[in-house]
Amino acid sequence: MKRIFLFLLTNIAVMVVLSITMNVLGVGRYLTTQGLDLTQLLIFSALVGFTGSFISLLLSKWMAKQSTGARVINPQAPANAREAWLVDTVHQLADRAGIGHPEVAIYDGPPNAFATGAFKNDALVAVSTGLLDSMTEEEVAAVLGHEVAHIANGDMITLTLIQGVVNTFVVFLARVVGYFVDRVVLKNDRDIGMGYYATVIVCEIVFGLLASIIVAWFSRQREYRADAGSAKLMGAREPMVRALARLGGLEPGELPKSFEASGISGGAGIAALFSTHPPIEDRIRALRSAQTL
Template sequence: MKRIFLFLMTNVAVMIVLSASMNILGVGRYLTANGLDLTQLLIFSAIIGFTGSIISLLISKWMAKRSTGARVIDPQAPGNPREAWLLDTVHQLADRAGIGRPEVAIYQGAPNAFATGASKNNSLVAVSTGLLESMSEEEVAAVLGHEVAHVANGDMVTLTLIQGVVNTFVIFLARVAGYFIDQVVFKNERGVGMGYYITVLVCELVFGVLASIIVAWFSRQREYRADAGSASLLGSREPMIRALARLGGVEAGELPKNFQASGISGGKAISAMFSSHPPIAARIHALQAAQQL
């Protein structure tokens, strides 16, 4: 909760600095004088920017089950010894991490796993049949530790906030640019014209690409933290190193686009800058380097 509070305060500070900078440069005064209320625009942008992200977070468990076909294991009656072991392992890891026990699910597919949920005490950890069949129990436990660490770190909530903030800036800055270009370049003096709409469309595309790079960078950092979290929960980095090495040698299972960032192994990206996960080799190196400290 403290980390989330600091994150929100940091972004409020950024918005204040942005507003002050626009006023110092005269842009804010010019736009305000010509009928654009920056405060109202910022509020509008925040509502639009955060609404979709928050709704996605709240329904993430339901969407994950529907989109992957994941079957939740009944804690009172696991179907077989493997399911009983999965439940017991996730519950032990959750207890060590000090969070509520997540739902545990299995889905059909190539090696992968993910965690999702609206809070630390309302989460889901799911593993694929391919991962269970291709790894030893110790390696699977390391992957489960990685996913539990994501939940314990509050990564789902943090990434939702980051996505909401960048969405807000994309919407806000695109409309400020659109209004400015419409007034200065196209000399439109009544309402907004085509210059506004064209500029907003172009700026949203450009700023959206830049925002994706920012979100992907944050996502990669949380993967390093979750790897380290797994090592901490298991008391050793070796199982996580071996699990990552195993993942590096197989074709990872593709998750639905909305959940690719949640998987132990990310989906394909057009560039490393847009990747939600660091390269496997880099993750192994980070664990090995930490082990030597």
């Protein structure tokens, strides 16, 4: 969750800086005396939207290491038997998935793990000390399989492309609405006024929040695929089921009936729309009901 938040935050920051810089340099010539040049505006929007996303992607490994304090294990000289086992397990899973060996790291924190990186053959898998201390080796291996599946599925690239598309529409629509408010509502027939700039800022915030709902929905779908990918790499679904159950504080076994009416995400109310991960119980149910691994 933290790395996704950092990805989105960096993306927004880069997008704003690029937008301002390109306007100052005169790159965005979409405002003319005749009105909006929609073709030029779309090109400008795509440049700002996709550039922000790809810069965020290229910085993702560095940001993840800095934000968690993750320490990368030297595969040639692990400090102890646990580190050696971690590296060996990730490398075996990567071989099964047909990708290059990721960097393997450990960080201090509650039970969790993540994978990130711009390229399948140059990624990072990190696991917390809390997860290592609270799970069996088989459960940890299942979690590592989940993260390797993220890499093999190209999930960070997919998320980047989706973010780039929604960024493009956020930039585009915010300026169309801003122009409409400035010229039609405020009846400004001279140069672009403050009404335009104020409206653009407000619309980018509002549209950006709506866009986050779309990105979060795609993120939830990739979690289901990574769970199934872990089961395939492990050759059985039960290790991942047990790992998910432990992460959710549940006893491995049949799900309680109270989960039958659970929502579509981990949050409650409107927060559910912005959740990047589905509820643990929904993930277990989906994994158990899958017809094939």
